[in-house]
Amino acid sequence: MKGFWRTVESVFAIIMLMSFLLLVGSTYFIATAETDLSFVGYEALKELDTRGELRQYAVTGDGDSINSKISMRGFNHSISICRYGGTCTGQYPDAEDVIVSNYIISGHNSYDPLVVRLYAWRRT
Amino acid sequence: MKGQFFLIGALLIVLMLYIGIAPLLSPSHIGPEIGEDISNMFENIEMEYPRAFNLGLVSSSAEQKLVNFSSFIAEEASERSVTLSSLWLITQNVSDNLNITVGNFLGYNTSVTLNVSGTVNTLYVEDSKINSTVFSSPPSEFQLIVNFNTTESNLLLEKYKANFYSVLEIRKGTDKIVGEIKA
Numbered sequence: 001m002k003g004f005w006r007t008v009e010s011v012f013a014i015i016m017l018m019s020f021l022l023l024v025g026s027t028y029f030i031a032t033a034e035t036d037l038s039f040v041g042y043e044a045l046k047e048l049d050t051r052g053e054l055r056q057y058a059v060t061g062d063g064d065s066i067n068s069k070i071s072m073r074g075f076n077h078s079i080s081i082c083r084y085g086g087t088c089t090g091q092y093p094d095a096e097d098v099i100v101s102n103y104i105i106s107g108h109n110s111y112d113p114l115v116v117r118l119y120a121w122r123r124t
Numbered sequence: 125m126k127g128q129f130f131l132i133g134a135l136l137i138v139l140m141l142y143i144g145i146a147p148l149l150s151p152s153h154i155g156p157e158i159g160e161d162i163s164n165m166f167e168n169i170e171m172e173y174p175r176a177f178n179l180g181l182v183s184s185s186a187e188q189k190l191v192n193f194s195s196f197i198a199e200e201a202s203e204r205s206v207t208l209s210s211l212w213l214i215t216q217n218v219s220d221n222l223n224i225t226v227g228n229f230l231g232y233n234t235s236v237t238l239n240v241s242g243t244v245n246t247l248y249v250e251d252s253k254i255n256s257t258v259f260s261s262p263p264s265e266f267q268l269i270v271n272f273n274t275t276e277s278n279l280l281l282e283k284y285k286a287n288f289y290s291v292l293e294i295r296k297g298t299d300k301i302v303g304e305i306k307a
Contacts, residue, residue, distance in 0.1 A: 006130075013134035020138045042164045084196045102204070104168050104197060106176035111189045113176070113196045 037075070041101025041118040044070050055108040058116050063090040072120055080117040088117075095121040162206055162294045166301045169197055169208075169292060174307030177214065177288040186214055186286070187225050187254055194229040195252065205296060211236070211272060212290035212305075217283050218258070222266070225256040230273075239269040277304065 048054040048069055057065040063079035070077055080090035092098070101118040173193070180189030194210060201208035211234070213226045226236050228249035237246045240259040249255045268279045270289070281287045290305040 009128060010130045013130035016131075016134045017137060020141065038161065039164065042168075046168075084192070084199070102165075102168075102200070104165075104172050104200060106172045106193055107179045111176065111179040111183060111192075113193055115200055 037072075037099045037120055038101050040072065041077075041099065041120055042103060044072070045101060045103035045116055045118055049103070049105075054103075054116065055105055058105050058114055059108045059112050061089045063116075066116065070118065074123055075120045076123055077118060077120045080119065082115045082117060084113055090117075093119050093121060097121060161204070162296050162299055162301055165201065165204070165206060165208075166292070166294050166303065169294075170303065170305050172197075173212070173290055173292075173305050174288055177286075177307060181286055186216075187227070187256075190214070190227055190288075191252075191254060194227060198229060201294065207231075207295040208293070210290055210292045211275075212288065213238075213270065214289075215268070215281060215283075215287040217286075220261055222259040222262050222283055223256060224259065224268075225254050227254045228252070234272050237269075237271040239267075239271075241266045279306070 045054060045066075048066065053069055054066060057063075058081055061081050063081050067077060067079045070079075076093070076095070078090060078093050080088050080092070082088040098119050098121045101120070103116045103118070104113070105116060106113050173190075176189055176193040177186055180186030183189065190212060194212070198208050208229075209231050210229045211227070212229075213224055213236075216223045216225075222240060224238055224240075224245075226238075226247050226249050228234055228236075228251055231251060233248070233250045235246055235248050237244060238257065238259075240262050243259055243262070245257045245259065247255045247257055262283055264283045266281060266283060268281055270277045270279070275291055277289070277291070279287075279289060288305070288307040291302070292305060293300065293302045295301075
């Protein structure tokens with residue numbers, strides 16, 4: 001009988017340790033992933049720019065075309081294009097924990113400064 | 125009795141791990157990394173300032189386009205709680221002379237000393253304004269020494285090419301990035 005209770009107590013001890021490690025691990029890694037997401041969004045916009053597929057759409061306010069060229073697994077995303085003075089096309093998404101990545105552009109064939117904002121939020 | 129030692133031991137391990145890991149889980153640590161945020165912004169502006177200059181040259185109004193772009197990025201930075209300050213200059217050949225225009229977006233008025241191959245001119249530039257000076261017939265390749273506040277830059281430039289040079293500083297909280305842009 002003594003052996004049985006020792007086993008039960010050992011199992012409880014292991015469960016306690018594992019639960020703690022899982023809880024701490026998930027909190028840390030989810031937070032880190034969301035921090036990195038802003039950088040991933042910026043890199044995605046930069047990559048589009050490098051391929052010559054950003055500016056032409058940005059200056060014409062075609063956020064949908066930019067959005068269709070971006071892929072972020074496990075996340076929804078949308079684009080807003082803002083000009084000097086704060087006038088923006090596209091809307092801030094109606095979602096929680098939205099992460100924003102920004103990319104400044106001075107123009108395409110002529111000077112036309114704007115900011116492309118990429119909003120990303122977790123798929124539910 | 126031995127089995128309870130496992131439980132007490134587990135509790136102690138959990139406590140020690142928590143004490144060790146707690147600082148990593150504090151909001152300041154798991155929040156957006158400020159350094160990374162301004163680092164992206166710096167890289168973005170570093171690429172975009174020369175583009176704005178080139179687009180300005182195309183429309184023969186490089187100075188005005190750069191003034192506009194400097195105000196634009198300062199406004200964008202302020203929306204992200206970032207303080208951005210810059211001082212830039214452009215050199216252009218005009219009838220074999222050298223025209224240098226300085227743009228001051230440091231947030232205060234400043235004096236800029238320009239030394240072109242031994243000839244020295246000092247320009248007083250108000251905040252968010254530009255000021256220009258002309259150097260007579262410098263050599264086709266000239267040395268430009270720029271001095272303002274405690275910053276000194278030594279550049280080797282070509283007269284017949286339009287040149288852009290900027291010192292850019294981006295700050296957010298205690299993080300700061302300072303760099304030069306040449307084009």
